[in-house]
Amino acid sequence: MCGIVGFIGNEEASPILLDGLSRLEYRGYDSAGLAVYGQEQGVQVVKAKGRLKGLSDLTQGGATVHGSLGVGHTRWATHGAPSDINSHPQVSESGRFAVVHNGIIENYVEIREFLQSKGVTFVSQTDTEVVAQLLEYYYRGGLLDAVNKTLNRIRGAYALGIICADHPDMLIAVRQDSPLIIGRGECFHMLASDVTAVIKYTREVSYLDDGEIAILTRDGVEVRDRYRQVVEKAVSHVDWEVSAAEKGGYEHFMAKEIMEQPEAFRKTVFPRIKDGHVLLDELEFTPEYLKDMDKLYIIACGSSYHVGMVAKYNLEKLLRKPVEVTLASEFRYCDPIVSERTLALVISQSGETIDTLAAMREAKRLGARVLAIVNVVGSTIAREADDVLYTWAGPEIAVATTKAYSTQLALTYLIGLHFAEVMGAISPESYARIVSELLLLPTKMESILEQRDSIQYFASLYFNHPSIFFIGRNVDYAVGLEGSLKLKEISYIHSEAYAAGELKHGTISLIEPGTLVVALGSYAPLFEKTMSNVVEVKSRGADVLGLTTGTLYDAMVKTVDHAMAVPETHPMLLPSLDVLPLQLFAYYVALQRGCDIDKPRNLAKSVTVE
Numbered sequence: 001m002c003g004i005v006g007f008i009g010n011e012e013a014s015p016i017l018l019d020g021l022s023r024l025e026y027r028g029y030d031s032a033g034l035a036v037y038g039q040e041q042g043v044q045v046v047k048a049k050g051r052l053k054g055l056s057d058l059t060q061g062g063a064t065v066h067g068s069l070g071v072g073h074t075r076w077a078t079h080g081a082p083s084d085i086n087s088h089p090q091v092s093e094s095g096r097f098a099v100v101h102n103g104i105i106e107n108y109v110e111i112r113e114f115l116q117s118k119g120v121t122f123v124s125q126t127d128t129e130v131v132a133q134l135l136e137y138y139y140r141g142g143l144l145d146a147v148n149k150t151l152n153r154i155r156g157a158y159a160l161g162i163i164c165a166d167h168p169d170m171l172i173a174v175r176q177d178s179p180l181i182i183g184r185g186e187c188f189h190m191l192a193s194d195v196t197a198v199i200k201y202t203r204e205v206s207y208l209d210d211g212e213i214a215i216l217t218r219d220g221v222e223v224r225d226r227y228r229q230v231v232e233k234a235v236s237h238v239d240w241e242v243s244a245a246e247k248g249g250y251e252h253f254m255a256k257e258i259m260e261q262p263e264a265f266r267k268t269v270f271p272r273i274k275d276g277h278v279l280l281d282e283l284e285f286t287p288e289y290l291k292d293m294d295k296l297y298i299i300a301c302g303s304s305y306h307v308g309m310v311a312k313y314n315l316e317k318l319l320r321k322p323v324e325v326t327l328a329s330e331f332r333y334c335d336p337i338v339s340e341r342t343l344a345l346v347i348s349q350s351g352e353t354i355d356t357l358a359a360m361r362e363a364k365r366l367g368a369r370v371l372a373i374v375n376v377v378g379s380t381i382a383r384e385a386d387d388v389l390y391t392w393a394g395p396e397i398a399v400a401t402t403k404a405y406s407t408q409l410a411l412t413y414l415i416g417l418h419f420a421e422v423m424g425a426i427s428p429e430s431y432a433r434i435v436s437e438l439l440l441l442p443t444k445m446e447s448i449l450e451q452r453d454s455i456q457y458f459a460s461l462y463f464n465h466p467s468i469f470f471i472g473r474n475v476d477y478a479v480g481l482e483g484s485l486k487l488k489e490i491s492y493i494h495s496e497a498y499a500a501g502e503l504k505h506g507t508i509s510l511i512e513p514g515t516l517v518v519a520l521g522s523y524a525p526l527f528e529k530t531m532s533n534v535v536e537v538k539s540r541g542a543d544v545l546g547l548t549t550g551t552l553y554d555a556m557v558k559t560v561d562h563a564m565a566v567p568e569t570h571p572m573l574l575p576s577l578d579v580l581p582l583q584l585f586a587y588y589v590a591l592q593r594g595c596d597i598d599k600p601r602n603l604a605k606s607v608t609v610e
Helices: 013-021 052-057 108-117 130-137 143-155 251-261 261-272 287-292 300-320 354-365 380-384 403-421 426-447 453-461 475-491 501-506 526-537 550-557 573-593
Strands: 003-008 032-039 040-049 071-073 097-105 156-164 171-176 181-184 189-191 204-207 213-216 221-224 295-300 324-327 342-348 369-374 386-391 467-472 496-498 514-521 543-548 562-566
Touching: 003 013, 003 097, 003 156, 003 171, 003 251, 013 032, 013 071, 013 189, 032 052, 032 097, 032 573, 040 052, 071 097, 071 156, 097 130, 097 562, 108 130, 108 526, 143 204, 143 213, 156 342, 156 467, 171 189, 181 221, 204 475, 251 261, 251 380, 261 403, 261 426, 287 403, 287 426, 287 453, 295 300, 295 354, 300 324, 300 342, 300 403, 300 475, 300 573, 342 403, 354 369, 354 380, 369 380, 369 550, 380 386, 386 403, 403 426, 403 550, 403 573, 453 543, 453 573, 467 475, 467 526, 475 496, 475 514, 475 573, 496 501, 514 526, 514 573, 526 543, 526 550, 543 550, 543 573, 550 562
Parallel strands: 295 324, 295 342, 342 369, 369 386, 467 496, 467 514, 514 543, 543 562
Antiparallel strands: 003 071, 003 189, 032 040, 032 071, 097 156, 156 171, 171 213, 181 189, 181 204, 213 221
């Protein structure tokens, strides 16, 4: 969940580390720190609770901390409250070792007690300090020997960056169930938890696998596997521009990424449609396999899970196969019924989400075939899945996802259409209609975004509500889940989404005069039923903001207080349009409330710890 940057080269490390950390701020953090080795000063450590600017000011932009080897870190507190002492890097008692760490050392209490029995004094409450102290305990002059012995002792998920004052020509990187990449340059090398931290300096990167150790020097990189054998790592070229990770004139990354969605949708969909047919050249699913498939599991977390909820409605209609959507964090523990005839669709923006990764591995262990939807090329889920489809959405910096949701959703449409055609489960006429509407969606998305001023007006009316409910039926309910999540993520307003038909089963007791209900009524077959539920909440004093299509707009405004409309499209594709007003509404509500939209409290972009 935190950010790691490391550098070894011939330049001053501190400004580069600070710049890299600034590009990882979107991951979420509550403190930051640097450890830099200088020939005269040794290992210098500077840490500060709060935003990265505090650390930058403390070091005058890195100008006061000299040396060409160092590591930097932005931390979300897990073990120990946010403080200067608990910030990373953590150092050994002698100050010889400095360590930055993402993840959790599960047996840190046992190791801490062991080291304390040997006379070691701890200064922080973190699990990370045991790594630094354990390195010191095992150190006899051989850095790699101490690292190996330490790794044999610790358990958990971790990405580690390690420097040692006795070895100023080496930067050590270690990965186990937490992402870490190596940036390769001329006369310098870098490590980072995300490629955005290194893209300004190099486009050539390698992705570490679990159990691997990388030894970075100024002249090269050596990687060893879990058996400590040297392995050759593939080098990938990152082809997106640095500007893609910058605001480009927008006040927030979230605003920029909302506006990028039509183009992101085009990049995901258009290259995969030729002559009116969906072509997924990356996949090889035979008619026999698909017809014999007993179940399709969709496994995901957060917004990706909400994509799965939409996909369930669509895939079951298209394929006439049972689809079960499961939270990745629950999948391993629900004793899932999986066979060799089961297909697991795993969805993750980062491709490193720890719960999703663990669930995918469990599905594979039980015999399922795994098809992954991810954004990050070379990520762990992408490498370990049997099949993978990339969203090609480019970097998403805001913590609250927008374009990743839209492009993941787009790929579920393509998967459904492709599978249905292979199986012969859809008529040519229906197939052609959906494909033609699919190609029109980006233009219709743009037309919605052009009307954002009206949505900002609605936000100005309702931004001070303490609790907001979203209701809808079928795909409207599924989209409502995402709209509610967006609102609570960035505005901190309590918000819940309910299937509208469930109101009478308890939820309606929460409706009182002045409560805001966002009613989604774009799914025409159930529009009248949804409006009946709207009448129920209106009769109890609720204010209702509606969302529907242009055709149904006149009918909706007779009942609700205000309404937003999206263009008509095929019912299966409506979620791609419906979500945009809800994203904008959440954004403008948060803006009215003065919230830190790109870096909401307590949240991180990539959840890499359980």
